[in-house]
Amino acid sequence: MSKLFSELTVGGVTFKNRAWVSPMCQYSAVEGVIQDWHAVHYGSLITGGAGLVMVEASAVSAEGRISPRCAGIWTDQQAQVWAEIPRFAQRFGVKTGIQLAHAGRKASTNVPWDKPGSVAPSAGGWQTIAPSAIAFDGYAAPREMTLDEIEELKRSLKECPVPAVILNMHNEAAKGLGEKK
Numbered sequence: 737m738s739k740l741f742s743e744l745t746v747g748g749v750t751f752k753n754r755a756w757v758s759p760m761c762q763y764s765a766v767e768g769v770i771q772d773w774h775a776v777h778y779g780s781l782i783t784g785g786a787g788l789v790m791v792e793a794s795a796v797s798a799e800g801r802i803s804p805r806c807a808g809i810w811t812d813q814q815a816q817v818w819a820e821i822p823r824f825a826q827r828f829g830v831k832t833g834i835q836l837a838h839a840g841r842k843a844s845t846n847v848p849w850d851k852p853g854s855v856a857p858s859a860g861g862w863q864t865i866a867p868s869a870i871a872f873d874g875y876a877a878p879r880e881m882t883l884d885e886i887e888e889l890k891r892s893l894k895e896c897p898v899p900a901v902i903l904n905m906h907n908e909a910a911k912g913l914g915e916k917k
């Protein structure tokens with residue numbers, strides 16, 4: 737018999753099956769805050785019975801978003817809205833995870849259904865930053881980050897409000913994630 741629908745324990749976290757949902761950007765957030773679109777999207781994946789729903793790449797700073805419509809988790813408000821997803825998932829025994837992200841030189845892009853390339857600062861985009869000032873093909877050149885900015889980004893990844901969300905939801909999977917911080 738296939739093992740797909742059997743439990744799996746990884747790092748002390750038990751998943752009810754092995755059908756897991758990859759993170760998928762929805763390009764539907766407003767100022768990094770997820771919306772009713774996300775409630776329906778993730779709600780349907782959760783009620784669909786996946787063992788793990790990994791939510792989309794979520795920027796730990798405003799300039800780390802892939803596009804102006806990407807989700808974030810750099811403010812407490814963003815984190816509190818995100819927290820509704822694991823709260824709902826818990827009722828169905830579904831584990832959730834979040835992909836913390838910084839898009840670097842691939843940030844400030846148009847949403848994929850619009851057109852390729854960068855969104856200019858004058859049109860709601862921003863000056864991107866990256867470890868070097870080398871552009872990704874077809875995108876605006878980033879500014880090279882200072883060493884302080886790299887340290888600050890490391891801090892943002894480590895200290896973004898995910899643990900606060902986790903503490904609120906008493907979720908076995910999330911507790912594991914919190915401990916790894």
Ligand SMILES: Cc1cc2nc3c(=O)[nH]c(=O)nc-3n(C[C@H](O)[C@H](O)[C@H](O)COP(=O)(O)O)c2cc1C
Nearest residue numbers: 757758759760761762763791792793794835837848
């Ligand atoms: C609409 C869409 C959005 C995606 N967003 C992300 C993302 O936020 N983070 C990520 O690591 N991968 C992202 N991906 C890649 C997927 O998570 C996945 O790795 C990819 O679709 C390959 O999976 P597969 O081999 O099962 O098809 C995205 C893919 C799609 C189709």
